[in-house]
Amino acid sequence: MGKLREPLDSHNCGLPAALEVMGERWSFMILRAAFNGLHHFEEFLGALGIARNILSNRLARLVEHGIMKREPLPDDRRKIEYRLTEKGLDLLPAMLALRQWGEKYGEGVPSNPVLCDSRDGVPIAAIGIRAHDGRALGPKDLEWRDRSDVGVTEKGDDSLKRPVLNVLR
Amino acid sequence: MGKLREPLDSHNCGLPAALEVMGERWSFMILRAAFNGLHHFEEFLGALGIARNILSNRLARLVEHGIMKREPLPDDRRKIEYRLTEKGLDLLPAMLALRQWGEKYGEGVPSNPVLCDSRDGVPIAAIGIRAHDGRALGPKDLEWRDRSDVGVTEKGDDSLKRPVLNVLR
DNA sequence: CGATTTGCGTTGCGAATTGCTACTTACCAA
DNA sequence: TTGGTAAGTAGCAATTCGCAACGCAAATCG
Incomplete structure (x- = not known):
């Protein structure tokens, strides 16, 4: 398989x-x-x-x-x-992603202090996965690809592509 | 401070x-x-x-x-x-952020397989910190603020004063 | 059917890690 | 000199980890 x-x-x-x-x-x-x-x-x-x-x-x-x-x-x-x-x-992005996750699923723990954009004082966005051009991506927009297969074929050989969502169900 | x-x-x-x-x-x-x-x-x-x-x-x-x-x-x-x-x-964003960090500073370990945008097959962008509107932020664009201070207008700009809880996802 | 294998989990025990408390060394201040 | 502070070490109990062996129910084979 x-x-x-x-x-x-x-x-x-x-x-x-x-x-x-x-x-x-x-x-x-x-x-x-x-x-x-x-x-x-x-x-x-x-x-x-x-x-x-x-x-x-x-x-x-x-x-x-x-x-x-x-x-x-x-x-x-x-x-x-x-x-x-x-x-x-x-390591800040990794730490914030972890913290945001813990906050999302924890017992109502609103983290403090909060990291903000110093330009406008607004809290940063949730750490997430984005395409190379900045579009936010969800789990269904993602697939694992072999490194050797990346960039070379766009729709040629799909044998090395795996949807991430098969993990979910 | x-x-x-x-x-x-x-x-x-x-x-x-x-x-x-x-x-x-x-x-x-x-x-x-x-x-x-x-x-x-x-x-x-x-x-x-x-x-x-x-x-x-x-x-x-x-x-x-x-x-x-x-x-x-x-x-x-x-x-x-x-x-x-x-x-x-x-937890995927947190895990990817960690992995990318480890890859960046590790002994030439190009991770495989690679997570790609299924729309165009291009690898995802590096996990990073972004403003509420999607602008990428660096360490110098950031500041910690007390939770009670966010959302209540800073610097006289009222256009962005709506309380931002979970802007993205 | 009985014997064997597979998938998942547990038990026992030595080794490594953690945590608590007390001690040490270097420095500053009176 | 005396007292106090900052960083680090030492000793020892408690917890966790890792390995190997064992248990057991469900599938598979002859």
Whole structure:
């Protein structure tokens, strides 16, 4: 039957790579705190209910993977500033998508604060899937295609195309 | 800028709610497998390198939280079909955002298969943050605002003051 | 029919991870 | 010097993970 059954390991998917760090407990919560303006060990410690050794471990791991950077402050050399790197900032869409999902299905938890367009102060749109030209796409507008088949044929060989909706039913 | 320091617990953020299930190990990988068309216990078991008891536990938990549904097949009552629910399908944007991030910063892992617009077969756009009207936003176009401040006109512009809850989808 | 295989799940146990609490080291301030 | 703060470590209990073996009902085979 289906020829398109893939190994699912990290050789053909960025998801395992992403989860290597962000899949660990507290990673996303630490990141959220960082996005909300926290920068110091004791701040994270107070805001999340995390144990010291775990926080220490996670921060080291996030730094190690280039998601946060660690630099001692010159004016008080006890203090260490943890800041998001570019790589860390790039996780914002994933984090917001997760948060919006949790908010949609959670027990009436209206998230706060809310991320807004600074131009007009209006909250951002829901994170969603869009076509290359920006059109919003729903589950029925989507299909998995083999990478080698992408762009070359438009309506030629459909043998490698799979509708996403067969997942639903 | 100093006023916006929030408790970060699950009372004002959907992220902890989302992580309650999806933060556990293997949850995202199981979901990815489901999105790729796997439906049965032994299929998941073979595709991911997961232990039986863990898979059993995770599937039960995903079902328990309404992310997947479990139904025995009538033609072979040994077989159980695990399928994504609507709630599970709604995790696709978050999963894709994570995957794209992992792919961007991973060791040259071009993900396969690729999600495409079924209308023209072109791969979808990168998951990103957009304004309510669809404009793509960068990190510098964003600001956190208290929920009570959104919708009540800012900068004297009343044309956009309608309370935006779920603009898109 | 009886024997074997298949699909899904459970149990037991050692290993790894987490969490709690106390301790340490470096620094600043009086 | 004394006291307090910031970051990190150490020890130990509790939880979770992972592997292998076992259980069991439903299908399949001879």
